[in-house]
Amino acid sequence: MSNRTIIPFGPQHPVLPEPIHLDLVVEDERVIEAIPSFGFIHRGLERLVEKKDFQEFTFVAERVCGICSFIHGMGYCQAVERVMGITLPPRADYLRTFWAELSRIHSHLLWMGLVADAFGFENLFMNSWRIRENILDIVEETTGGRVIFGAAKIGGTRRDVTNDKLKEIGRTLKTIEAELHAITDVFEQDYSVQQRLRGIGILSREDAFDLGAVGPTLRGSGEPMDARCEGYAAYRDIEVEPIVESDCDSYARCMVRIREIYQSFDIIRQVLCRMPDGETEIKVKGYPNGEHFARLEQPRGEVLYYVKGNGTKHLDRFRVRTPTFANIPPLLKMLQGCDLPDVPVIVLTIDPCISCAER
Amino acid sequence: MSGWLSAILYILLAPVAGGLIAGIDRKLTARMQRRIGPPIFQPFYDLFKLIDKENVIVNLYQNLYLTGFLVFNIVAGTLFFAGGDLLLVIFALALSGIFLVLGAASATSPYSHIGAERELIQMMACEPMLLIAAMGLYLLPHSFQVRDILAVDKPLFLYLPGILFGLLYILTIKLRKSPFDLSTSHHAHQEIVKGITTEFSGPALAVVELAHWYETILILGMIYLFFAWNPWVAVPATIGLYLAEILVDNTNARLTWRWTVTSSWLIAAVAGAGNLIVLFYFLKAGF
Amino acid sequence: MSMFKRSPWMVHYDGASCNGCDIEVLACLTPRYDVERFGVINTGNPKHADVLLITGYINEQSQPVVRQIYQQMPDPKVVIAIGICATSGGIFSECYNTKGGVDSTIPVDVYVPGCAARPESIIDGVVKGLAVLETKRAAWRIERKKRNRVFRLPFFKPKASPP
Amino acid sequence: MKMTYVALKSLFSSPATANYPAEPKTYYPGTRGHIVLEVSTCTLCKICEIRCPTGAIQVDREGKAWSIERMKCIQCGFCVDSCPRKCLSNDPQYTSPASEKITDRLDVPYEPPKRKPKPETPPA
Numbered sequence: 001m002s003n004r005t006i007i008p009f010g011p012q013h014p015v016l017p018e019p020i021h022l023d024l025v026v027e028d029e030r031v032i033e034a035i036p037s038f039g040f041i042h043r044g045l046e047r048l049v050e051k052k053d054f055q056e057f058t059f060v061a062e063r064v065c066g067i068c069s070f071i072h073g074m075g076y077c078q079a080v081e082r083v084m085g086i087t088l089p090p091r092a093d094y095l096r097t098f099w100a101e102l103s104r105i106h107s108h109l110l111w112m113g114l115v116a117d118a119f120g121f122e123n124l125f126m127n128s129w130r131i132r133e134n135i136l137d138i139v140e141e142t143t144g145g146r147v148i149f150g151a152a153k154i155g156g157t158r159r160d161v162t163n164d165k166l167k168e169i170g171r172t173l174k175t176i177e178a179e180l181h182a183i184t185d186v187f188e189q190d191y192s193v194q195q196r197l198r199g200i201g202i203l204s205r206e207d208a209f210d211l212g213a214v215g216p217t218l219r220g221s222g223e224p225m226d227a228r229c230e231g232y233a234a235y236r237d238i239e240v241e242p243i244v245e246s247d248c249d250s251y252a253r254c255m256v257r258i259r260e261i262y263q264s265f266d267i268i269r270q271v272l273c274r275m276p277d278g279e280t281e282i283k284v285k286g287y288p289n290g291e292h293f294a295r296l297e298q299p300r301g302e303v304l305y306y307v308k309g310n311g312t313k314h315l316d317r318f319r320v321r322t323p324t325f326a327n328i329p330p331l332l333k334m335l336q337g338c339d340l341p342d343v344p345v346i347v348l349t350i351d352p353c354i355s356c357a358e359r
Numbered sequence: 360m361s362g363w364l365s366a367i368l369y370i371l372l373a374p375v376a377g378g379l380i381a382g383i384d385r386k387l388t389a390r391m392q393r394r395i396g397p398p399i400f401q402p403f404y405d406l407f408k409l410i411d412k413e414n415v416i417v418n419l420y421q422n423l424y425l426t427g428f429l430v431f432n433i434v435a436g437t438l439f440f441a442g443g444d445l446l447l448v449i450f451a452l453a454l455s456g457i458f459l460v461l462g463a464a465s466a467t468s469p470y471s472h473i474g475a476e477r478e479l480i481q482m483m484a485c486e487p488m489l490l491i492a493a494m495g496l497y498l499l500p501h502s503f504q505v506r507d508i509l510a511v512d513k514p515l516f517l518y519l520p521g522i523l524f525g526l527l528y529i530l531t532i533k534l535r536k537s538p539f540d541l542s543t544s545h546h547a548h549q550e551i552v553k554g555i556t557t558e559f560s561g562p563a564l565a566v567v568e569l570a571h572w573y574e575t576i577l578i579l580g581m582i583y584l585f586f587a588w589n590p591w592v593a594v595p596a597t598i599g600l601y602l603a604e605i606l607v608d609n610t611n612a613r614l615t616w617r618w619t620v621t622s623s624w625l626i627a628a629v630a631g632a633g634n635l636i637v638l639f640y641f642l643k644a645g646f
Numbered sequence: 647m648s649m650f651k652r653s654p655w656m657v658h659y660d661g662a663s664c665n666g667c668d669i670e671v672l673a674c675l676t677p678r679y680d681v682e683r684f685g686v687i688n689t690g691n692p693k694h695a696d697v698l699l700i701t702g703y704i705n706e707q708s709q710p711v712v713r714q715i716y717q718q719m720p721d722p723k724v725v726i727a728i729g730i731c732a733t734s735g736g737i738f739s740e741c742y743n744t745k746g747g748v749d750s751t752i753p754v755d756v757y758v759p760g761c762a763a764r765p766e767s768i769i770d771g772v773v774k775g776l777a778v779l780e781t782k783r784a785a786w787r788i789e790r791k792k793r794n795r796v797f798r799l800p801f802f803k804p805k806a807s808p809p
Numbered sequence: 810m811k812m813t814y815v816a817l818k819s820l821f822s823s824p825a826t827a828n829y830p831a832e833p834k835t836y837y838p839g840t841r842g843h844i845v846l847e848v849s850t851c852t853l854c855k856i857c858e859i860r861c862p863t864g865a866i867q868v869d870r871e872g873k874a875w876s877i878e879r880m881k882c883i884q885c886g887f888c889v890d891s892c893p894r895k896c897l898s899n900d901p902q903y904t905s906p907a908s909e910k911i912t913d914r915l916d917v918p919y920e921p922p923k924r925k926p927k928p929e930t931p932p933a
Contacts (some may be wrong), residue, residue: 007469009550011711014552014657014690017668019660019708029473029616041662044743046677053739056862059885060737064764066666110669113676120537120613123816126392129676130825144839144899147666150885158890159839186811192538192612322651340473340551341541341615355665385682391816394680401653401685408649408696411783413720413790414692448673560693560720610812624910677825725905730863733880733910737863758906761883766834771906773830778908 034335073152077306079294092156097234107299118344119350156281201346215301220253222246227297322356366441377572410563424462431455442506466558474554491631495522521634536608653685659697663702666762669731692718831867851897857888876914
């Protein structure tokens with residue numbers, strides 16, 4: 001006696017502000033299958049390389065996604081720099097790492113808020129975003145933008161931060177971290193939150209690996225894989241231990257992200273300690289000729305940039321493989337057989353960034 | 360005579376008081392989230408705006424059902440404040456709920472349908488406890504009449520602690536507060552958009568809001584009954600318990616319908632029925 | 647006096663933006679900016695909303711969606727285009743998949759510039775939008791009197807069939 | 810239970826809301842708000858027009874004017890970086906919302922240096 005209906009989820013939906021459309025085939029309240037449809041946000045910006053010169057294109061690359069914008073700009077610059085054989089001054093590398101980790105904290109805090117909203121915990125949403133605003137203040141002060149940093153540039157960074165300012169930021173981050181503990185404790189210990197996260201959206205280690213999950217989705221299933229261990233930018237000097245949880249459920253993915261926030265605070269502390277003096281940019285001469293793959297770790301997982309230059313000011317090819325794109329097959333797997341109220345929670349535990357995925 | 364007076368006062372003043380309570384609720388919620396929050400009269404602004412808006416009617420029967428929802432809410436409240444039969448009040452309340460469900464189900468939107476289903480589930484979770492509460496209140500005055508219960512010169516909450524707890528538990532469901540804001544939600548967003556109210560717009564939504572205000576006052580009246588032996592205790596106790604509901608709303612995630620039904624029946628069975636049985640034998644033994 | 651100014655409920659749709667403006671729209675709801683001070687609620691349901699906030703430009707796939715959301719909103723309603731993309735296509739205006747700004751699909755009342763639009767700027771935009779909403783309401787009331795559509799029970803048949 | 814503590818603490822502490830329209834916001838000096846042109850030093854060299862990723866800046870050499878479409882500018886600051894005379898700068902104040910798309914047109918008093926007339930080559 002089951003009644004099979006199709007419930008549309010998105011593209012306009014209060015829980016997920018981004019336009020993805022899922023047709024949820026539902027029996028009573030159990031999801032049998034989720035059929036996605038895409039393209040609501042496809043821009044085709046990879047093809048803009050034909051129209052914008054390779055330096056201007058940094059701004060386009062930053063706008064692949066507004067949440068992890070800095071790492072997109074940084075990844076593009078890194079790929080082009082490798083093609084052109086540019087070695088950055090160390091201060092530029094460290095500043096980039098500093099901003100990348102700040103953007104990771106802000107993205108994870110944003111995610112914490114959204115997932116809290118998905119399971120109907122409005123207060124937690126408000127508190128997560130309240131703390132996030134403090135991070136954004138630091139970002140705005142150092143880069144001039146709140147969400148689109150606009151600080152990366154081929155050959156270095158567009159801005160420098162004085163050492164006094166960095167010290168002050170270090171102190172501010174300490175107070176933010178202290179304040180954050182109250183919120184993350186709720187995620188870790190609150191009964192009703194655990195009810196909504198534990199045992200929901202199981203993705204086994206084999207499935208996660210086979211379906212190509214990346215980032216916290218993969219690490220929540222017990223696979224230690226973090227592109228920061230590759231040692232790009234300042235990560236060559238800073239030890240990054242991949243954070244792994246082995247429960248394979250939504251709670252594990254949540255815990256991975258929460259522990260990553262504290263890890264990022266730790267990395268920023270190390271970056272601030274070791275910040276070398278010197279130039280932040282070098283002059284770029286000539287045009288890129290050749291190709292390169294860059295691998296970076298975004299808040300949502302591993303991101304790949306492919307750049308191919310032909311010796312003119314326009315690149316031949318630019319290609320991004322974003323983490324959400326890789327995480328959608330695991331998501332569809334997780335959605336099979338879950339309850340309808342758990343759909344938003346599961347969708348959010350991969351931290352979807354549809355604008356990344358569809359570019 | 361005073362019963363009729365208070366019934367008329369209820370009909371006239373409940374919207375005002377209910378709106379104010381909703382406003383204070385929103386303000387306090389905002390403060391608990393470290394926001395300034397809307398002005399206290401915000402619910403009235405919302406209501407008048409909704410009346411002013413275009414009424415997009417999905418089908419004409421929707422209006423009939425919504426009118427039924429409002430009318431039976433008022434009937435239930437009027438019966439209660441006139442000192443009438445508590446059982447009748449509970450049944451009228453259930454009937455009004457059914458009208459709301461019918462109104463939502465008459466639309467074609469899947470969100471509205473699921474909201475209606477969940478509303479039914481919520482009513483299923485509430486009703487046993489409401490009936491047990493009525494029975495508990497019956498035991499001391501041997502009457503279901505509200506005026507007789509009011510006349511009992513004993514602190515009822517000491518006799519009925521389990522039932523009061525159970526009633527408070529399902530009041531969270533009735534007031535649509537987290538963790539049980541399953542069928543529709545005032546603030547936080549949910550997977551079925553606005554659930555039961557998805558298809559109501561403009562004046563129709565205003566009717567739903569107004570009916571909720573009447574319902575809130577009726578529910579607060581029910582809590583008042585437990586402390587009615589002394590108004591100086593009863594008023595602060597009712598206010599305090601409502602504030603506790605707001606706090607619970609702000610400190611819990613939304614739970615699933617399975618959890619809602621299981622836990623509320625469990626509490627009805629353990630706290631409610633247990634209290635009832637114990638009290639029954641105590642009274643029989645002549646305490 | 648009308649209450650539209652005091653209780654604008656909003657619905658937000660992400661056309662094809664980079665998420666930057668989206669999260670700034672959401673940030674407006676949070677403690678630092680708290681637009682609920684002005685009675686704004688993010689309803690997420692077009693049928694309850696008075697204000698439609700659109701971020702990002704319109705592409706082939708999202709065009710019918712935007713149109714549908716706009717049609718589902720009861721009158722009077724206001725559309726606010728948030729961010730440069732929603733205004734003119736911005737940096738993506740040369741992409742092969744754009745139709746242009748929001749005004750290519752539905753009428754826009756207020757443009758909020760910025761990439762990404764700052765929350766203060768969004769608040770300013772909403773306040774500007776409310777003034778437009780007020781004038782639209784006046785026009786719409788005259789319209790409504792002609793059509794005479796009020797809250798009605800099923801056994802009273804409407805005089806004129808709704809369009 | 811942890812949340813009860815947070816909620817009650819929030820209830821009794823002052824709200825984190827910046828009372829925005831009532832109290833004006835002060836921006837950090839480096840915030841990218843809108844582009845300002847120092848008219849007196851501009852030489853209408855057109856580099857900003859070429860560099861602008863969205864094509865918001867138009868330089869009219871004949872009409873001696875520099876114009877920017879405010880509703881197209883993405884405040885990236887690329888023009889500021891690439892201006893050879895440093896006459897462009899970022900102002901922290903954002904462009905205010907409007908019902909029309911605004912274009913700001915500024916008259917530039919720059920006089921191009923008169924080219925010396927070529928010395929007439931003596932007829933061979």
